[in-house]
Amino acid sequence: MSHAPIPNGADPLDLLGTDTLLTDEERLLRDTVRKFVADKVLPDVGEWFDAGTFPKEMAKEFGALGVLGMHLEGYGCAGTSATAYGLACTELEFGDSGARSFVSVQGSLAMFPIWAFGSEEQKQEWLPGMAAGDLIGCFGLTEPDSGSDPSSMRTTARQDASGDWILNGAKMWITNGSIADVAVVWARTDPDGPDRGAVRGFVVPTNSSGFSAPAIHRKVSLRASVTSELVLEDVRLPASAVLPGVSGMRGPLSCLNEARFGISFGSVGAARACYEAALAYAGERVQFDKPIAGFQLTQRKLVDMMVKVQRGTLLALHLGRAKDEGTLTTPMISFGKMDNVRMALEVAREARSVLGANGITTEYPVIRHMNNLESVYTYEGTNEIHTLILGQAITGLQAFS
Amino acid sequence: MNVVVCVKQIPDPADPGALDPNTKTLKRDGKLILDESDSYGVEMALQLVDAAGGGEVTLVSMAPNGETAGLRTALAMGAAKAVLVSDDALQGSDALGTSKVLAKAIERAGQADLILTATESSDGYTGTVPEQIAELLSLPSVTFAKSITVDGSSVKVQRQTESGYDDVECPLPAVVSVTAGVVEPRYPSFKGIMAAKSKPVDQVGLGDLGVDAGSVGWAGAGQEIVEIATAEARAASTVVEDDGEAFQKIVDMLAELKIV
Ligand SMILES: Cc1cc2nc3c(=O)[nH]c(=O)nc-3n(C[C@H](O)[C@H](O)[C@H](O)COP(=O)(O)OP(=O)(O)OC[C@H]3O[C@@H](n4cnc5c(N)ncnc54)[C@H](O)[C@@H]3O)c2cc1C
Ligand SMILES: Cc1cc2nc3c(=O)[nH]c(=O)nc-3n(C[C@H](O)[C@H](O)[C@H](O)COP(=O)(O)OP(=O)(O)OC[C@H]3O[C@@H](n4cnc5c(N)ncnc54)[C@H](O)[C@@H]3O)c2cc1C
Numbered sequence: 161m162s163h164a165p166i167p168n169g170a171d172p173l174d175l176l177g178t179d180t181l182l183t184d185e186e187r188l189l190r191d192t193v194r195k196f197v198a199d200k201v202l203p204d205v206g207e208w209f210d211a212g213t214f215p216k217e218m219a220k221e222f223g224a225l226g227v228l229g230m231h232l233e234g235y236g237c238a239g240t241s242a243t244a245y246g247l248a249c250t251e252l253e254f255g256d257s258g259a260r261s262f263v264s265v266q267g268s269l270a271m272f273p274i275w276a277f278g279s280e281e282q283k284q285e286w287l288p289g290m291a292a293g294d295l296i297g298c299f300g301l302t303e304p305d306s307g308s309d310p311s312s313m314r315t316t317a318r319q320d321a322s323g324d325w326i327l328n329g330a331k332m333w334i335t336n337g338s339i340a341d342v343a344v345v346w347a348r349t350d351p352d353g354p355d356r357g358a359v360r361g362f363v364v365p366t367n368s369s370g371f372s373a374p375a376i377h378r379k380v381s382l383r384a385s386v387t388s389e390l391v392l393e394d395v396r397l398p399a400s401a402v403l404p405g406v407s408g409m410r411g412p413l414s415c416l417n418e419a420r421f422g423i424s425f426g427s428v429g430a431a432r433a434c435y436e437a438a439l440a441y442a443g444e445r446v447q448f449d450k451p452i453a454g455f456q457l458t459q460r461k462l463v464d465m466m467v468k469v470q471r472g473t474l475l476a477l478h479l480g481r482a483k484d485e486g487t488l489t490t491p492m493i494s495f496g497k498m499d500n501v502r503m504a505l506e507v508a509r510e511a512r513s514v515l516g517a518n519g520i521t522t523e524y525p526v527i528r529h530m531n532n533l534e535s536v537y538t539y540e541g542t543n544e545i546h547t548l549i550l551g552q553a554i555t556g557l558q559a560f561s
Numbered sequence: 562m563n564v565v566v567c568v569k570q571i572p573d574p575a576d577p578g579a580l581d582p583n584t585k586t587l588k589r590d591g592k593l594i595l596d597e598s599d600s601y602g603v604e605m606a607l608q609l610v611d612a613a614g615g616g617e618v619t620l621v622s623m624a625p626n627g628e629t630a631g632l633r634t635a636l637a638m639g640a641a642k643a644v645l646v647s648d649d650a651l652q653g654s655d656a657l658g659t660s661k662v663l664a665k666a667i668e669r670a671g672q673a674d675l676i677l678t679a680t681e682s683s684d685g686y687t688g689t690v691p692e693q694i695a696e697l698l699s700l701p702s703v704t705f706a707k708s709i710t711v712d713g714s715s716v717k718v719q720r721q722t723e724s725g726y727d728d729v730e731c732p733l734p735a736v737v738s739v740t741a742g743v744v745e746p747r748y749p750s751f752k753g754i755m756a757a758k759s760k761p762v763d764q765v766g767l768g769d770l771g772v773d774a775g776s777v778g779w780a781g782a783g784q785e786i787v788e789i790a791t792a793e794a795r796a797a798s799t800v801v802e803d804d805g806e807a808f809q810k811i812v813d814m815l816a817e818l819k820i821v
Binding site: 184185188189192195196224225226227230238239240244 | 630633634637748749750751752753754755757758
């Protein structure tokens with residue numbers, strides 16, 4: 161039995177026509193980042209990955225584009241919608257998770273806490289330079305012995321009689337650490353002090369005495385990104401270095417919510433890159449006298465990937481609209497981060513198989529994305545932690561400890 | 562210094578274009594975008610205004626259905642404002658009709674020191690509009706600019722030729738067409754994109770410009786498209802088998818095509 165012919169004209173890269181859900185302005189913004197990535201990231205990112213570097217000069221390029229802290233208002237930031245920020249993350253991560261990580265860390269993890277919880281002086285001092293990409297920021301929460309349970313952190317901040325703060329401890333896996341001009345560091349205060357041991361955030365210039373940030377090597381994932389350790393040995397800071405607007409774990413967690421939102425979008429970009437590479441390859445690669453795209457098993461893979469990418473796009477857009485309307489909740493963010501990163505990893509692995517042996521080289525983007533996504537799966541709340549957040553949201557029972 | 566840039570909004574070249582069998586012209590009812598050819602003129606204008614230390618860039622465009630998407634891109638790059646001519650009576654306008662309308666729109670845009678266009682559009686590419694605008698405005702016309710410098714009341718242009726360039730100079734105001742690819746158009750910055758939505762677009766019809774509807778559109782077209790036909794499929798390419806002398810055959814072929 162033969163099937164009636166399927167009308168052609170469907171867009172293989174956007175079968176559902178999700179593009180129609182965007183405004184003209186959002187499309188212009190998206191296309192601008194897409195072109196930027198095509199011009200400035202894609203030609204070199206394979207080499208950055210192979211060499212294990214992310215060129216610091218990219219910061220100024222990102223700054224000129226306006227992508228750093230783009231969804232914040234004032235202080236040299238563009239003040240776009242959250243959805244627009246998400247769309248930019250998608251395009252950046254279409255290039256590489258490392259490029260998106262740089263922008264996430266700068267905008268959501270370093271600029272956001274200063275913008276949301278900083279004093280006017282802190283904002284004036286740091287934000288314009290960070291928005292322009294003249295100054296690079298990093299975010300120090302994770303420690304060697306404190307990952308998924310950040311409230312178990314051991315880094316301390318003690319205030320001496322003069323009012324100065326003295327920081328001691330070590331942070332681990334810190335994106336941009338070695339290239340940063342400023343670190344937002346979270347540390348536990350004196351249990352007997354005025355903050356009663358609450359975690360506070362500190363704006364730490366990286367040229368402070370006692371501060372060092374050795375790079376972490378031998379990574380096989382997120383290689384086009386700088387990952388570092390932060391070592392704090394009696395780092396003395398003035399009283400004005402503390403972020404005055406927040407006390408307790410709400411501080412770092414609200415930054416993470418910002419970045420996780422961006423990852424819900426970003427991961428779709430990585431998935432789309434893998435799907436596009438597999439679709440193109442399958443159309444050209446001939447075995448048994450026909451393009452492998454003509455085999456049923458390959459079509460099943462391609463369709464699976466296409467459906468996943470489109471579903472992930474819809475999910476991310478829904479979260480974007482909710483954030484702009486002010487109705488986005490923490491479990492919704494966990495849904496997006498958990499499901500879209502898992503989706504992207506599945507698509508990457510499937511795409512890898514379609515490319516056969518070519519799929520294992522960095523000549524093609526697929527295995528680079530696949531390896532990168534292992535980091536994305538773990539950072540910003542592991543897949544398991546987001547599962548537990550959702551588990552608690554639907555059962556009312558916490559299963560963390 | 563005030564620079565007017567003519568920017569054409571065209572159907573996205575990435576989507577397959579289609580001809581309307583009734584009007585025999587390109588269908589322009591879908592979304593239109595900024596013609597990439599014009600992004601060089603916009604960039605050049607922004608650089609000239611920067612170099613002059615003051616003034617602004619004004620865009621002029623003629624397009625159906627009040628289309629502004631392409632204008633917003635150029636406004637996001639840094640242009641200050643735009644005049645958009647949109648009128649049902651413009652359907653069927655040929656290059657001369659288009660030039661008449663653009664000339665009036667340029668006058669409406671205010672006192673301009675310099676008017677820039679591309680050398681030819683990506684969809685129509687008659688490459689005749691710039692010179693016709695200059696004639697209608699009684700201004701000097703310089704074509705194929707690869708670099709432009711303004712010096713007081715005159716403009717110096719390096720005019721691209723087959724073997725290099727000519728240095729030419731003429732008094733301002735003037736109409737100069739800019740060769741594609743001679744500058745790198747900036748990315749619209751996000752601040753620019755956010756600001757673009759509040760920049761003024763002066764949308765006008767033929768009446769506002771004092772253009773007689775009979776002199777443009779189908780009514781005014783001096784040309785008629787009598788027939789459209791599917792282009793011949795590209796002929797099979799020539800395969801040169803290398804018997805040790807293939808290079809000579811290829812060189813001869815290229816010489817015949819006047820490429821070498
Ligand atoms: C490339 C990269 C960049 C990073 N950048 C930064 C940065 O800029 N700033 C920063 O502060 N941190 C950063 N991190 C750290 C990251 O956030 C942590 O790795 C992450 O929070 C997990 O912590 P962990 O690695 O210590 O794993 P652990 O917390 O030790 O977890 C190990 C495993 O146990 C599971 N697990 C833990 N607790 C539970 C539980 N209760 N129930 C079930 N399973 C559980 C986890 O899900 C995981 O599978 C980065 C990490 C990477 C890889
Ligand atoms: C008989 C005939 C009928 C036509 N009918 C139609 C029709 O019904 N609908 C239709 O849309 N087109 C129609 N066209 C095509 C359209 O009118 C041409 O695109 C127009 O004449 C401009 O010519 P061009 O694109 O070849 O300009 P070129 O001379 O190649 O353009 C050079 C430069 O001039 C400027 N410029 C040109 N056009 C514009 C513009 N509209 N706005 C701003 N700047 C501009 C740009 O900077 C451009 O790069 C028709 C053409 C012919 C010959």
